[in-house]
Amino acid sequence: MEGKTKEMNAKGKFDKFEKNKGRSELKNNDFTKIKNKDRKEARNEIQEREDIVIGRNAVIETLKGERTIETLYISNSKLEGSIKTIVSLAKEKRILIKEVDKRKLDSMCEGEAHQGVIAKITPYRYSEVSDILAFAKEKGESPFIVILDEIEDPHNLGSIVRTAELFGVHGIIIPKRRSASVSTTVYKSSVGAIEHVKIAKVTNINTVIEELKEKGIWVYGADIRADEYSYQVDFSGPCAVIIGNEGRGISKLTVQKCDKLIKIPMVGKINSLNASVAGGIIMYEVLKGRLK
Template sequence: MQEKIKKNNSKVKLKNEENKTYERNKKNKKSYNLKVNNVAEVSRNKENSQVEEREDIVIGRNAVIEALKGEGTIETLYISNGNLEGSIKTIVGLAKEKRVIIREVDRRKLDSMCNGEVHQGVIAKITPYKYSQVSDILELAEKRGESPFIVILDEVEDPHNLGSIIRTAELFGVHGIIIPKRRSASVTSTVYKSSVGAVEHVKIAKVTNLNAIIEELKESGIWVYGADIRAEEYSYQVDFSGPCALIIGNEGRGISKLTVQKCDKLIKIPMVGKINSLNASVAGGIMMYEVLKGRLK
């Protein structure tokens, strides 16, 4: 009997030891996973902080061609070794006409310059983009004998959206784009590429106080429209033939509350689908088309 009790006690003791070991391993595993996750998070944050958008390079063949055709200063043209086929020949020809320094480099050099973005074998090092003044935009409209058509971007932060909006603006006859200095994408290599070089043909003003500029535009006789889903009037119902400024809001938040109050009128795009919002660049494109269509009548 005593031997049986002893045996049972041994089993209980062994079971307790197994439970302790299990709990200890579980705790250690949890601690290890937490540590690994923290290291991974730190690594991601570090990587994100190191990858900054450069404003002194243009990447991609079409963007570089437009940069060479434009008035900006190109300091050096970098092309991949032996990559002289297709449009690269055009790029080299334009660079020679402008007496731009051409350097053939290893493809890995190009990769490192643009943080691994697709460069198509060519990168142009430029003098950082020179922003215009709002007065330059108004002068351009006057020079063309047209009513001012301005696009105002209220904290559009995605450089791809900014690039797409610039490209559309150039096609639809916008005289200039106004962006805020804070919480907004700037003209970088990604914007150059996304705009397919249209950056070289559109005046862009970067301002400190967006709402103060809106007030100045209104005082000069420009009607300010805000693209907002809460509007009661549709874009196709509006007469855009006079001087106008069109405000496109942030990708997630839309137009800020204070800026909405500055608008003369809010307008919206008709939609019948289940998703009630559009990408900022798509919405901007539809609105800009409406303005152009109204002016062609």
């Protein structure tokens, strides 16, 4: 009887141990989830910041531009490759350079790929729509403007900025609400092209479209429901191209404001393109039409 009692007590202790162990594992899992969530939120905050530039190419273009760089943080490991160029440019502009270890850089950007360099800058200064038009006039060219209707992914915005710079766009217009803004991610995705493209942030895109039309600028909307293909259009005159949201496309009211809707020819089974890819194709068509 005594042996049986000991056996029951031992079993009870074992069951209690397993139960507590399960609770402990549950707590650990919950802690891990919370920790991962916090880390993800922190990384999102870093990506949305407008006061730092991450990555070698982006920092080089920022150094070449007119942006005020407050401090340049570089890895204290062996200086090689484009890091030497960055240090040289920073010294020419008498920018404060701080050599820090990799852990410091990692903590500054929450694990984003910094390539050994981070620049702390003054926040991005947006242009006015009038600045974009003045820039086109200064170059003696018909205005070529890209309007982004609620592009929410900063990677898409960065890619569009990069393409716009290459294809001769005079400026980009974005709304103040429900749109990606110029941030760390945009700097990096544009590979520094953000320093060479004017971006205007406006309260009401539709009001701006009306103002552009009054100035003789033809407004085209990229929409799959269009009857005319992009390669069939003469883009040689003043024009503005509207690229819609990644999921919803161009809003109904904005579609109604367009002078003409255009679409990209597609023969595959999928009937949609990434916003930045679609924007790139349309911008190429505009440039091609102007080079004839």
